[in-house]
Amino acid sequence: MKILVQKFGGTSVANLECMQRVREKVTDSLKRADKIVVVLSARAGDTNNLLALAEQWSKNPDAAECDALVSTGEQVSVSLFTTLLKDNGIKARSLLAYQIPVITDDSFGRARIRSIDSDALRAFFEQYDVLVVAGFQGCTEDKRITTLGRGGSDTSAVALAAALESVECEIYTDVTGVYTTDPNICSTARKMDRIAYSEMLELASMGAKVLHIRSVEFAQKYKVAVRVRSTFNDDPGTLVTQEDFSMEALLVSGIAYDRDQARVTLHAVPDVPGVAAAVFGPLSEKDVLVDMIVQNTSLDDLTDITFTVSRKDLKHTLEIMAKISHSIGAAEVVHDVNVAKVSAIGVGMRNHSGVAARAFAALTQEGINILMISTSEIKITILIKEKYVELAVRILHDTFGLDWDID
């Protein structure tokens, strides 16, 4: 029995017309699979409207009640969509998390899936051809509703595919797949036929928001092949899967960028133990996410600490720095919002030296000054002036030959 898991996001089920298109997709798919699990998000806007209600009702709404509230968004989607399927004579039913059940821990608002009753799912298939499952939601052992956090429907889909084993998981979205970089700023950007989990993780965290990062981690852990494809065409999309040899032939798989960066520098900080903790501890306590961090080698026992944060967090960050700069003895605090970061990602660079050097040389040659650098095993990230972003993306895309397909 061939089972397929297909997930459709909020814009794909936004209204009747959209849902009718999804019905066509699912009906067609019954020609290539025996049974289908359809995972749906809430209709576009519904989740935000429900969260706005909660915030109107309380400054600090109870997390468990909030989950019971927002989970109604997916409940509406699955019941409406199943109605459409049944109208066309398809044997279908909706399933809420507790009806399967999809058991999670009790971290309301950001619950983690613990188990899915795959026997129950298979039993439902004796009676139905399509199971329409509410994404984003789970339930605790004692039957309370939980939600998996933003983008959780992707995770629901991958987890269901994992539970059903050797099943392909299709994530339908409004783009054709994963691109080597943003086609809007680089005309030679190319859709990738496949990409490794690890590369996808680095891309996703950079803002190439095709797949939610937790779903990719889940897919990697349970070896679920995930295909990202479009609701609006028949392109096979991009397969997110394990690394293989052909992938390693490619040094760099994709170029990502992120404009939402603000740089903060603490000048001439005495280089004593505990300084980093004194700087980043208070930021972490206030939920400010620090992205890149660079600390220069100490000179005369004084050091510069530079880091980047999201622009919306800058004001808050500077307030915190103003409070602590005196106590840690920093000479001054400066900041710059006209910065952006560009990354080159690829599992291939793991086995090859010189990738970073090639990237730096290419940018420098075009007169782009590099403000900060950070590297990981499969990623090089470079902070530059924001005005150079498009140029830098095109240079790197070209430098690593991403405009020609070697698959």
Add this chain to the structure above:
Amino acid sequence: MKILVQKFGGTSVANLECMQRVREKVTDSLKRADKIVVVLSARAGDTNNLLALAEQWSKNPDAAECDALVSTGEQVSVSLFTTLLKDNGIKARSLLAYQIPVITDDSFGRARIRSIDSDALRAFFEQYDVLVVAGFQGCTEDKRITTLGRGGSDTSAVALAAALESVECEIYTDVTGVYTTDPNICSTARKMDRIAYSEMLELASMGAKVLHIRSVEFAQKYKVAVRVRSTFNDDPGTLVTQEDFSMEALLVSGIAYDRDQARVTLHAVPDVPGVAAAVFGPLSEKDVLVDMIVQNTSLDDLTDITFTVSRKDLKHTLEIMAKISHSIGAAEVVHDVNVAKVSAIGVGMRNHSGVAARAFAALTQEGINILMISTSEIKITILIKEKYVELAVRILHDTFGLDWDID
């Protein structure tokens, strides 16, 4: 441990301000009860909006999916309201039907409650002082969501009170209680302190829509004392309970009326077996609810059959009569929409003759012509010209001494 069940309808929870008023009511009630079960309806308008969605999606929406859809209305109410309670430090949680569970049959859209796990409810009280239960919904043995039909939240409240035993059930609404007749047309109308279940049933079916009729049947069956009272004042309202001696002292307890009547007469129908079935069978098949029926004594083997239907059903009814009148040999079909019915209700009339005669005499004396009469054990219903409705209500109210309180 004194437990109270309190039900608030859609207008009582329509928005934040309304819910804050309900929170005050519930908080105050914790002074006179140890634990409270709050049963909520969907916010005013929500259920209708959800049903409209279902009808937009399908001409004949699947009943089970429709229940999963509309039940989200109550889910939103209970989670928002619980948020408010918790904000004030009250130990509270929301409960959906499957979390208790409230088990029903699988008649989706009009399910009947089979059982409520009262042990589970009592166990929740070890941790919480207020349980906020979603009204209107239940779940089947295999965990599918059902709804109890229009006005089902009243039934939910009474059923929960029955399950918890010797508990009073308060139904909060926008009127102070049950009146002897409509105060808008009879200035001497008086709020009743108590009323028998049977009287309430006759009043409710006549359009005195304070309590949903099924909830009264439920209350009668399980001997639950129901108090109808206002969200907007502190009046003790009206207690709906079993008959007692003081009630029987009163011949008539209330006067009801209904303008939504249209009269249809089939003239000179041959009086042969099967004629009534030929007339009312097709109406029943098309879900036309026939209210009063009178068939005159046969004269020359010809009879007149007169009945009333709701005005919205008149056109449909006349179409059906046009089809069958020839085959049953009726001379003609006439109708009249300028009619209304007035009823006198009271358990007291069961033991006393002459109530009907007194009613007829009083109306005739004021020149009101009686078009049709039907009587039951505790009710007399009279059809009159619509223009006399207010006058007839006041005459009967006065005739049976309802303007003075004998309790």
